Amino acid sequence: MIVFPNAKINIGLNVIAKRADGYHNLETIFYPVKIYDALEAITAPVMHFASSGINIPGGDEKNLCIKAYELVSRDHPLPRVNIHLHKHIPIGAGLGGGSADAAFFLKQLNTLSDLNLSDDDLENYARQLGADCAFFIRNKPVYATQKGDVFKEAELDLTKYYLVVAMPDVHVSTADAYSGVVAQDGTADLRDSIKLPVAEWKHEIKNDFERSVFKKFPVIEDLKNELYKAGALYASMSGSGAAVFGIFEVQPNLSHLEKSCRIFYKV
Ligand SMILES: C[C@](O)(CO)[C@H](O)COP(=O)(O)OP(=O)(O)OC[C@H]1O[C@@H](n2ccc(N)nc2=O)[C@H](O)[C@@H]1O
Numbered sequence: 001m002i003v004f005p006n007a008k009i010n011i012g013l014n015v016i017a018k019r020a021d022g023y024h025n026l027e028t029i030f031y032p033v034k035i036y037d038a039l040e041a042i043t044a045p046v047m048h049f050a051s052s053g054i055n056i057p058g059g060d061e062k063n064l065c066i067k068a069y070e071l072v073s074r075d076h077p078l079p080r081v082n083i084h085l086h087k088h089i090p091i092g093a094g095l096g097g098g099s100a101d102a103a104f105f106l107k108q109l110n111t112l113s114d115l116n117l118s119d120d121d122l123e124n125y126a127r128q129l130g131a132d133c134a135f136f137i138r139n140k141p142v143y144a145t146q147k148g149d150v151f152k153e154a155e156l157d158l159t160k161y162y163l164v165v166a167m168p169d170v171h172v173s174t175a176d177a178y179s180g181v182v183a184q185d186g187t188a189d190l191r192d193s194i195k196l197p198v199a200e201w202k203h204e205i206k207n208d209f210e211r212s213v214f215k216k217f218p219v220i221e222d223l224k225n226e227l228y229k230a231g232a233l234y235a236s237m238s239g240s241g242a243a244v245f246g247i248f249e250v251q252p253n254l255s256h257l258e259k260s261c262r263i264f265y266k267v
């Protein structure tokens with residue numbers, strides 16, 4: 001069984017407060033985008049994990065797919081599986097790639113092993129693997145609060161726009177980005193802000209990580225500015241970076257950026 005875990009972008013990201021458990025409460029809109037890994041899982045006589053494509057730091061046993069398997073196996077007898085992950089979603093990008101793999105693997109295990117877990121059950125497992133992970137179970141645009149794993153409906157359809165994701169040649173660790181951010185409460189509700197025309201979002205919608213991450217990696221801010229120069233109605237860093245996205249009315253010419261970063265068109 002092969003599935004194609006997709007990436008996400010964050011439309012706005014307000015870091016509201018530091019919590020007693022070390023995490024942060026935040027407010028964001030998650031929006032799925034069309035950048036994919038490929039993840040194959042088949043039942044096999046011995047457990048095996050292999051990956052190809054982009055090198056994943058940390059070793060196979062630390063892969064979130066393996067962690068997902070171990071987590072579910074505490075509650076349910078599982079068959080041994082042979083897993084192959086082809087990694088295409090950039091890492092250290094704020095695109096949630098590892099979280100997507102884990103969430104899609106949970107869904108695969110549910111099917112492969114006839115576990116009959118509901119989406120709520122799967123989200124509960126996903127939450128234990130990472131804050132971003134639960135979003136990918138239902139994988140629809142949502143308004144997320146708390147650790148980024150509690151969801152309310154958000155009506156957002158960007159299909160009439162041309163979305164671009166650009167990944168510079170730097171990688172940002174999520175934990176480092178959170179340690180540099182200044183939490184602040186009292187911003188407007190993103191569910192109201194996204195109702196404005198996209199061209200007005202730049203006056204209303206921000207990503208709180210940009211200030212500290214741009215300071216450390218000015219190349220990311222430069223890239224965001226390039227997207228505006230190329231005609232973006234709205235451009236922002238996604239999550240804790242380093243990827244930035246642009247929302248355009250038509251396909252932009254970004255060929256001058258292709259030497260210094262990886263561009264994903266029409267996502
Ligand atoms: C920046 C975002 O991508 C926005 O969607 C997410 O908040 C990050 O989610 P994630 O990568 O799934 O994060 P996790 O793997 O759960 O946590 C990595 C580290 O980020 C920090 N972290 C993460 C999420 C959160 N709400 N507050 C935090 O402070 C913690 O230091 C944690 O140890």
Ligand SMILES: Nc1ncnc2c1ncn2[C@@H]1O[C@H](COP(=O)(O)OP(=O)(O)OP(=O)(O)O)[C@@H](O)[C@H]1O
Nearest residue numbers: 057058063064091092093094095096098101173174
């Ligand atoms: N399947 C996977 N794909 C990518 N990274 C993984 C995977 N499993 C575990 N990891 C670990 O997660 C780290 C990347 O997480 P990090 O949160 O910094 O970046 P990210 O890809 O931008 O994700 P996010 O958007 O959730 O913040 C990698 O360095 C790797 O050690």
